[in-house]
Amino acid sequence: MRAAVVSDIHGNLHALEAVLAAIEEDVPDEIWCLGDLVGYGPRPNRCCTIVAGRASLSLVGNHDLGVLGRLDLAEFSHEAAESARWTAEVLEDEPRRYLESLEPSAVHANVGLYHGSPRDPVWEYVLSPEVALASLLQANEPIVMVGHSHVPLALAFGEGRLDGGLAPAGTELELDPERRWLLNPGSVGQPRDGDPRAAYLLLDLAAHRASFRRAAYPVERTQAEIRERGLPEALADRLEHGV
Numbered sequence: 001m002r003a004a005v006v007s008d009i010h011g012n013l014h015a016l017e018a019v020l021a022a023i024e025e026d027v028p029d030e031i032w033c034l035g036d037l038v039g040y041g042p043r044p045n046r047c048c049t050i051v052a053g054r055a056s057l058s059l060v061g062n063h064d065l066g067v068l069g070r071l072d073l074a075e076f077s078h079e080a081a082e083s084a085r086w087t088a089e090v091l092e093d094e095p096r097r098y099l100e101s102l103e104p105s106a107v108h109a110n111v112g113l114y115h116g117s118p119r120d121p122v123w124e125y126v127l128s129p130e131v132a133l134a135s136l137l138q139a140n141e142p143i144v145m146v147g148h149s150h151v152p153l154a155l156a157f158g159e160g161r162l163d164g165g166l167a168p169a170g171t172e173l174e175l176d177p178e179r180r181w182l183l184n185p186g187s188v189g190q191p192r193d194g195d196p197r198a199a200y201l202l203l204d205l206a207a208h209r210a211s212f213r214r215a216a217y218p219v220e221r222t223q224a225e226i227r228e229r230g231l232p233e234a235l236a237d238r239l240e241h242g243v
């Protein structure tokens, strides 16, 4: 099984299209999505339709739940809440039904998949070694994948030791089956690790390998769409800096 794993697309159609074009060269068996298809970005309907058609499995994220009215937007930042309200207004029936059908966690091909973390699949960010370790201890699967933080990560735990951290573009891992692994593919539509290119991960379960990849996309097209729709300027600005 070879899977391409994407997360946190956030309505950024041009980033999603660039990732799908790059993935095509690797011909994965399946595409998995770890949630947050919408929120922040200007093309929520199209992103949902593409994921619904292409992904074998998708999770729902906190932004998706906010747009569906299942999370209180008072818990969101000002810009996140404003874009969630806009998204809720423009979201069409079919994308809405698709998002409503999704769960924030799943086990698939013996891999644990969580939007946030195993302890709290909706809200918890895995950004520290302590939370990464707690996540691995909470889950049962040898490989645990999370999204939500928009930062690509790879950590390994075994024999009482936790190693790893940020996983920049080009990181290639041999997934030692004697250890437990926590992987975050990074974000397609709003990367926050200083690299503005869209992030994704290729996971080869038979060969025990993971490759962290990035795809360049026309950031200025997404920025123009954000401005046309009157979404907060900061949401356009941050995309070119990858923060």
Ligand code: ZN
Residues within 6 Å of the ligand: 008, 010, 036, 061, 063, 148, 149, 150
């Ligand atoms: Zn997100």
